Amino acid sequence: MLSRFKSALMNAVGASELGLQYPNDSDSDAVTDYINSNLTIEVETKPYSRPSFLGLTNDETQVSADHRVRPIIVPRDLSRLPWCAGYAECINAGKSTWNEDQATATRGDLKLPDSNTTLPYVLFSMFDGHAGYQVALSARLYLHRVILERLLAIPSSILLNEEEDSLIKGRDLVIGAIELAYRQMDQMVEQQAQNGGGGCTAISILFLNGRLYAAGAGDSRAILVLGESERALTRDHTPDSESNRVRALGYLKGSDLLKGHFTSLEFKKRPLQRDLGSMVLYREPYMIGWAYKILTHPDLRFPLISGHGKRSRVMGTIGVTRGFGDHGLKAVNTGVSIKPFLSSQPEVQSLNLEDYNLSERDCIIVATDGLWDVVSDKDAANILRKTLAPDSPSLEYRLTMGAQELVQAARGRLVGRVWRGKPENPDDNEESALPMASVDDISVMVVPLYPYLCEHRQWIKTTQQERRYSTDGSQMQPNDAV
Template sequence: MSSDWFKRRFLSSRSAAGRGQEAAQEPQWQEREGRQLLPLPYRRPKFLRGVSCSEERQSGKRPVRCPPRDRPLQWNTGYAEVINAQKSEFNEDQATCCQISIRKKDYGKEDDQEWLILCSTEYLTGYYWALFDGHGGPEAAIMASNYLHYCIKQKLEDVVRSITEDCPPMHLNGQCVCQSDPQFVEEKQIRQEDIVIGALEKAFQECDEVIGQEMEASNQSGGCTALAALYLQGKLYVANAGDSRALLVRKQSIIPLSTEFTPETERQRIQHLAFIYPKLLADEFTRFEFPRRLKGDDVGQKVLYRDYSMQGWGYKTVEKDDLKYPLIHGHGKQARLLGTLAVSRGLGDHQLKVIETVVEVKPFLSCLPKVEIFDLMVQNIKEDDVLIMATDGLWDVLSNEDVAQVVRRFLEENKTDPYRFSELAKCLVWKARGRKDGYYWTLANNTPASYDDISVFVIPLHNKDEKLGLCF
């Protein structure tokens, strides 16, 4: 579908009439220092209720923000966030937490309905949490936080008949054109959850395309990562595109439920795109990877290298073009992509800024999310089993083991606190933010704290059906 719904829902109603002081303070379309303002008003997640833009800009202060206690999130989910240490004017993280009411598709009716206020369980109800980490500004993250769950709802409604049957039918209308259709589906081992995964993948693709269109139309660059969790029919689906992370913490184990995207993990895909579209390299970069940047003395020598088709390494004779700046170099989190700090591919990352050159990247560079499934119906879920979702501001300074240790100790010491999951989210943010020591922020062990935006969800998995909370 086109972005018409998005434009009608979020871009056409910019009048402040009847919206009070909050609307009057929202930035409108205008030029500021040569840069267009974001097409959507900058604000914090709706469920924070009351955090103003002016509070974000308090120089040098990094207060931890949480939802009000009288408006709990679904499942009594805990949430906390803190802005970066003056790295950017705005907090570039965004978050969404809501129910998704999935109804039978009634074709022929207008699909642009204000479904966010409809929380009936007429057919299926899903529960959704998502984090978005903006790059190059908060614009793409704001759009994704407003739009991705709508895309997911729509894609699930398109296939709702298949995800409510034990064996998905070959034809969506239930017809059996070939008597062997059920057998072919069984041989391919296609299950209900595969249909849900496909819906999530298609939703990410559509959301990415819409963001790309809107960013291009408003002459803006940047993008965002996306980490989304969907609970549906007893299963938890975690879809990730970027370097945020989801971690299931249990009493005796930790289970990673997301795979991070980094220039190193995405190396072959990026190199392949550079091979297909060499103009993206602006004749300044080489797509080949070498252990180090080559020098003039290497010309004519056989050196280690690898290309998009290679998992291993080989040798090639160095040519003059190989002396150009490498597309990817370094390792892991600190790997660099096109000379800039690693920016994991995610929703709306349609441009890469290369030193002084801007290389335009079309939507074909967008990648599908990686989806992990955790079946709560077959697991023996305990009271203190929680899913931790957080942006990279947390994981940059705390390991999985560090987080698990904090979680277990905190929940053991606060068994009777009705707000303990919210307080745990706050505790994790505090741990990663550290304290200000003069100009610097440091952890308890005097090592550098996180200077990035930090956003954390703590989602309790025990007795989930008794903790529905509010719908937004």
């Protein structure tokens, strides 16, 4: 049985590409044990590289890492991305040696092991690394394989079921598969992360059975651009946005996790030694309002969550609360482990694409925070609409042009020694009036929606025809044959 499961997985994604390692177990219940376990694929540390669809040589990779010029890089062959999706990137302004963002795109046929059905899928993922590139690179190489493993474990009768009155729908199990895959990926990079490999945020866009699944863990973001409207498909996970979750864990397990160095309480203003014994405003996790308490010595500990917005930090150290890696990360000057407060669980949103009147200009923008730190959702959508509006050149080029324009808007230009964006007032050319541009790595994907919907409709038509022919053939009697 395990052999059949292995074969199904190899057929689904290509044995030569996969390189997975399974236990040598011949027991008939092995596949059940495998699905129920958290068994992980062995992660092999690879040398630094850029996304394979860019087609960069080693020399070109070196040139792309020029922090002074910050060249905007696009794929040489646009057809290497599904539907010629747009992609562009540029390196940071000296923050790290390499561009620590990574991205991948894959398409194939999910050959369900318990039926004759072959279900097409397309998967895009993007990762923003920090404190090293290794974890983001490993996620680029392995996450899509782990997601496919989990999808193959779903019975086809349920995976294909979208009846609204069903207790369990196919989309529920797909979401669960993505969530389990993210947790497994985090476990896979544990040793790598403990050895200084850092961590990364993650975002995945899966097209399967007529639906779009957008999964995000961290502060990379995907937005949906439909006609003249736009909305976020994922939510940023920062210490500020997840303050209650993080502080609640510290409140419940403070002695074990905070080690007497931090407090999970939030104060209206940072308490000082001179305030001891006085009444101060504070609140506990999950509180919306405020209360008064007498300030004591334990309240002077450093706050578990400090700062606000993009400046917020967990234990004064890290500015994202979800993603992969960071297993060896310690709070500054304390040695306290931060990993218990970081989650690999993505938030997943699912959309039925048939519910939308899609056109060829409707897209998803997927980008790391190098874009979103300086470009709003609305501005990004407007830039994309403006680029896609003309009828020429062909759409496949305009998608890439759209990604380029978005990267350019975030990167800006070098003015003196500082990267600056465009002024809000075109007549304002004074250096002091120019807004700051992003100095982070910037990666942007522009994924069109309409091509997948067309492909899915054709798949339904072909599948129905095959079933009809199969039924007609099985009902023929021997004397019916000509």
